[in-house]
Amino acid sequence: xxxxxxxxxxxxxxxxxxxxxxxxxxxxxxxxxxxxxxxxxxxxxxxxxxxxxxxxxxxxxxxxxxxxxxxxxxxxxxxxxxxxxxxxxxxxxxxxxxxxxxxxxxxxxxxxxxxxxxxxxxxxxxxxxxxxxxxxxxxxxxxxxxxxxxxxxxxxxxxxxxxxxxxxxxxxxxxxxxxxxxxxxxxxxxxxxxxxxxxxxxxxxxxxxxxxxxxxxxxxxxxxxxxxxxxxxxxxxxxxxxxxxxxxxxxxxxxxxxxxxxxxxxxxxxxxxxxxxxxxxxxxxxxxxxxxxxxxxxxxxxxxxxxxxxxxxxxxxxxxxxxxxx
Amino acid sequence: xxxxxxxxxxxxxxxxxxxxxxxxxxxxxxxxxxxxxxxxxxxxxxxxxxxxxxxxxxxxxxxxxxxxxxxxxxxxxxxxxxxxxxxxxxxxxxxxxxxxxxxxxxxxxxxxxxxxxxxxxxxxxxxxxxxxxxxxxxxxxxxxxxxxxxxxxxxxxxxxxxxxxxxxxxxxxxxxxxxxxxxxxxxxxxxxxxxxxxxxxxxxxxxxxxxxxxxxxxxxxxxxxxxxxxxxxxxxxxxxxxxxxxxxxxxxxxxxxxxxxxxxxxxxxxxxxxxxxxxxxxxxxxxxxxxxxxxxx
Numbered sequence: 001x002x003x004x005x006x007x008x009x010x011x012x013x014x015x016x017x018x019x020x021x022x023x024x025x026x027x028x029x030x031x032x033x034x035x036x037x038x039x040x041x042x043x044x045x046x047x048x049x050x051x052x053x054x055x056x057x058x059x060x061x062x063x064x065x066x067x068x069x070x071x072x073x074x075x076x077x078x079x080x081x082x083x084x085x086x087x088x089x090x091x092x093x094x095x096x097x098x099x100x101x102x103x104x105x106x107x108x109x110x111x112x113x114x115x116x117x118x119x120x121x122x123x124x125x126x127x128x129x130x131x132x133x134x135x136x137x138x139x140x141x142x143x144x145x146x147x148x149x150x151x152x153x154x155x156x157x158x159x160x161x162x163x164x165x166x167x168x169x170x171x172x173x174x175x176x177x178x179x180x181x182x183x184x185x186x187x188x189x190x191x192x193x194x195x196x197x198x199x200x201x202x203x204x205x206x207x208x209x210x211x212x213x214x215x216x217x218x219x220x221x222x223x224x225x226x227x228x229x230x231x232x233x234x235x236x237x238x239x240x241x242x243x244x245x246x247x248x249x250x251x252x253x254x255x256x257x258x259x260x261x262x263x264x265x266x267x268x269x270x271x272x273x274x275x276x277x278x279x280x281x282x283x284x285x286x287x288x289x290x291x292x293x294x295x296x297x298x299x300x301x302x303x304x305x306x307x308x309x310x311x312x313x314x315x316x317x318x319x320x321x322x323x324x325x326x
Numbered sequence: 327x328x329x330x331x332x333x334x335x336x337x338x339x340x341x342x343x344x345x346x347x348x349x350x351x352x353x354x355x356x357x358x359x360x361x362x363x364x365x366x367x368x369x370x371x372x373x374x375x376x377x378x379x380x381x382x383x384x385x386x387x388x389x390x391x392x393x394x395x396x397x398x399x400x401x402x403x404x405x406x407x408x409x410x411x412x413x414x415x416x417x418x419x420x421x422x423x424x425x426x427x428x429x430x431x432x433x434x435x436x437x438x439x440x441x442x443x444x445x446x447x448x449x450x451x452x453x454x455x456x457x458x459x460x461x462x463x464x465x466x467x468x469x470x471x472x473x474x475x476x477x478x479x480x481x482x483x484x485x486x487x488x489x490x491x492x493x494x495x496x497x498x499x500x501x502x503x504x505x506x507x508x509x510x511x512x513x514x515x516x517x518x519x520x521x522x523x524x525x526x527x528x529x530x531x532x533x534x535x536x537x538x539x540x541x542x543x544x545x546x547x548x549x550x551x552x553x554x555x556x557x558x559x560x561x562x563x564x565x566x567x568x569x570x571x572x573x574x575x576x577x578x579x580x581x582x583x584x585x586x587x588x589x590x591x592x593x594x595x596x597x598x599x600x601x602x603x604x605x606x607x608x609x610x611x612x613x614x615x616x617x618x619x620x621x622x623x
Contacts, residue, residue, distance in 0.1 A: 051515035055425055061417035062426070065489075066437045068482050072444065072452050123348050130342035146609055147350035153536070153605040154356060154598065155543025156446075157570040160577070161594045165359040169582060186352050193349070217331050219338040247445025250545035250570070254577050276447040276546075283451055284550060293455070300448050311443040315436050 073308075076301050083298025092262050097282065098292055102299050107264050108177075108272030109306070112256055113245040115181025115268065116188055117238055124192030124241075125234060131193070132200040133222055152190035156250040159187045163255035178268045180256015184245040191244060195237025199230040202321075232321055236314045243310035247303065249276040259285075275303040360598055364591035367391060376592060382556040382567075384576065384586045391589045393596065395556045399473070399566035400600070402559055403548060404541045406477035407484060411541070412534050414481070415488030419533075422489070423496040424518050442486030450550035453479040458551070467563045469553060474562045476552035480541045488537035495529020496522060528615035532608045539604035543597065545570035569597045 087101055094100030127148075135141045163183030173179040203226050211221040227234075249257075257277040265272050282296045283289065367376065371391045379392015418438065422431050457478065458470025499522050507517040523530070553565020554575065573590050580586040 047513050047516070051513050054515055058417050058421040058425055061414050062421040062434050064414055065418055065441055065482075065485060066434065069437055069441050069444075072449070075452065075456055076448070123345055126342050126345040127349060130339075130346040134339050134342055135346075142613075144346055144350060146606075147353050149609055150602060150605045151349050151353050153539050153543070153601045154353070155545065155570055155601055157545040157573050158356065158360070158543070158594050158598050158601075161363075161573065161591055162356045162359050164577070165363050165591070166355060170359075189349055189352065217335050219335055243443060247443070247447070249445070249447045250549075250574055253574060276445055279447050279451055280546065280550065283454060296451065296455075300451055303445055304448055307443055307445055308440055311440060312436075315439055319432075 073304065076297060076304055079294070080297035080301030083294045084301060088298055089302070093260065097260060097295075098288055102273075102275065102278060102295075102302065104261065104264055104273040105275045105278045105299065106302065108257065109246050109275045109303075111177050111265060111268075111272060112180045112184060112252060112274055113242045115177055116184035116245040117192075117242045119182055119185030120188045120192050120241065121238060124189050125196050127189075127193045128196035128200060129222060129227075132197050133218070133226065148190050148193055151186075152194075154187075156187065156248055159183055159251040160254050162186070163251060168255055173269065175254070175256060175258060175271045176269045177256055177265055177272055180252040180272075180274075181268075183251045183255045184248060187248065187251055188241045188245050191241050192237055195240060196230070196234050199233025199237065200226060202233060203229045232317070236318045236321070239310050239314040239317075243307045243314070246310075247276060247307045249274075249280055253277060253280075275299055275306070279303065357598070360591055360595045364588060364593075364595045367585060367588035367592045370585060371589075376589075377596070380558070382572070384580075384589055389585060391585070391592075393569065393572075393589075393593055395558050396567055396569045396572050396593065397596065398558055399552070399556075400542055400568040400570075400597070402473055402566065403477050403480060403552065403568050404538055406473065406562070407480035407541045408534070408538050410478065410481035411484045411488055411537055415485040415533070415537060416492050416530060418485070418489045419492035419496055419530075420518060420523070423493050424514070424522060438486050438489050441482060442490075446483065446544060446546040447550075449479050449483060450547045453547065453551035461563075465563060469565055471551055471553040471565055472563045473552065473559050473566045476548050476566070476568075479547045479551055480544055483544055483547065484537035484541045487540050488533045491533035491536060492526070492530045495526040495533065498529070499525045528611050532612045535604050535608040535611070539601045539608070542604065543570060543601050545574050549574045569593050573597070 089101060089106065090103050091101035092104050093102065131141065131144065135144075160183065163179055163186075167173050167179035167182050168175060171179075173182075207225050207229060208221055211225045212218070216224070252274055256272060257274040258271045259273075259281055261271055261273055263270075279296055279299050282292050282299065371379070376391055376393060377397070378394050379390065380394050381390040381392045382395055383390040418434070422434055422438075426434060453475055454471065457475055460470065461467065461472075461475055462470035503521050503525060504517055507521045508514075512520070548568040549571040552568055552571055554567050554571060555565040556567040556572065557564070559566050573593055576586065577590055580590055
């Protein structure tokens with residue numbers, strides 16, 4: 001027993017001596033290592049400096065976006081706010097559009113974008129429900145998604161051509177709210193599908209399982225459990241869709257909007273004026289482009305306020321929703 | 327009871343499926359009408375003369391329907407805008423997902439989204455009344471409405487697309503990869519350049535292609551800012567007339583069913599094929615090189 005203890009102690013002291021030896025060895029060696037260490041420190045400094053410079057570049061790139069947004073909004077507000085008055089918002093254009101307001105344009109844009117969303121919402125939501133709740137991954141779903149992605153990529157002016165050939169000419173709607181809204185609706189469909197799918201995905205699977213576990217069918221589950229929980233997200237998508245549709249010009253140029261019409265629309269087969277088209281017309285096709293500059297800025301400011309306002313609401317609402325779900 | 331429920335269930339499923347095919351149906355309708363109204367032009371002009379013809383004088387007599395200058399203009403505008411938007415968009419995405427503090431990110435992200443929300447006609451208007459005179463003064467050129475101005479405006483329209491899709495891709499790179507890189511002694515920058523970006527390259531490529539596709543198809547900006555001359559551009563500051571501008575500007579004057587009308591729809595076909603190709607390539611990359619779990623490098 002004692003012998004064992006002694007041997008253990010000697011073992012320990014031996015290992016202690018060994019450690020001390022290696023330590024002194026290291027101390028003597030460290031002189032030659034000093035150069036290597038210095039090089040390492042220098043390298044580290046260099047790559048940290050490089051990182052700092054390049055990160056500053058990245059930060060600059062991000063700042064450019066904010067700068068662009070600020071500059072655009074600043075100039076529109078600075079030049080446009082003087083044009084805005086109660087009369088500007090509530091009167092029709094007068095004296096061959098060199099004076100007066102933009103009421104018909106505001107009404108027209110609201111009609112077109114609301115019409116678009118009414119046309120696109122049911123189809124978009126149903127598509128998203130199928131893709132997210134029913135469909136199983138496979139060739140068919142892949143094909144449908146490819147179709148939706150490609151629809152999202154179709155240029156806006158091509159939607160205009162389609163609307164002209166189909167709604168205006170073949171379906172004989174003429175240049176009207178109906179034709180314009182349907183064209184815009186076709187264009188907003190991918191956006192609605194995308195945002196609705198995102199909303200459906202954010203509903204936890206446990207909700208569905210609980211409902212199915214209670215004996216509900218899939219449709220009952222979707223109708224009573226999934227859709228109510230996803231509703232705020234879906235509505236956010238709808239707001240984004242409306243704002244996008246309100247700002248579009250090319251699809252309504254040949255299908256819904258006209259240069260000038262003094263009357264407010266009374267039926268969906270009336271032609272209308274629209275804010276974006278009004279800006280375009282005033283800025284490019286008048287005889288007195290300079291004289292109506294303040295009206296152009298004013299119209300642009302109203303359009304921006306309308307579109308960005310809706311977007312801001314949607315974005316803030318969505319951020320809050322996301323936080324709550326986490 | 328159970329039987330009736332099952333019937334409802336099946337009917338619902340079938341109904342949703344049918345509605346879902348609406349997107350594809352619309353896509354096919356678009357193609358159908360483009361071809362229906364566009365193909366008749368090839369009775370008067372050969373496909374080769376239409377695409378490679380150098381002169382676009384649709385209203386003179388006899389009319390010339392050569393859209394080569396329009397195609398070149400579209401390509402030029404897209405390439406130049408891409409040279410601006412791709413670096414800016416990707417760098418912003420990297421900044422947002424890798425570098426920025428969450429608080430800063432919460433401000434920058436809505437900014438990018440609001441940039442995307444700006445109506446194209448407003449950006450066109452801005453380019454026309456503010457950027458054009460500025461360029462004219464600074465560079466001493468005859469007109470500020472030119473290729474460069476249009477590209478600059480288009481760049482800010484495609485940055486949000488490029489940025490948000492790239493950011494999703496970068497965000498989906500698993501943290502384990504970043505941690506492994508850091509554990510090997512790499513700095514954050516080295517990790518980004520050698521690990522994060524290569525791992526999300528397929529998503530970034532998709533983002534770039536979709537961003538460029540947006541620039542090709544964007545109408546109002548090129549209509550208002552590009553200058554509108556249907557000529558082959560000789561320099562960055564020459565006015566040009568990209569395809570969407572030509573369609574939008576002339577459709578109002580072209581009588582339905584006339585040659586000019588058909589020619590504009592045929593231009594629409596070319597434009598549509600361009601963006602379709604972009605989108606199919608993007609879809610192919612996204613699926614072929616999909617980022618799956620840790621096995622992305």
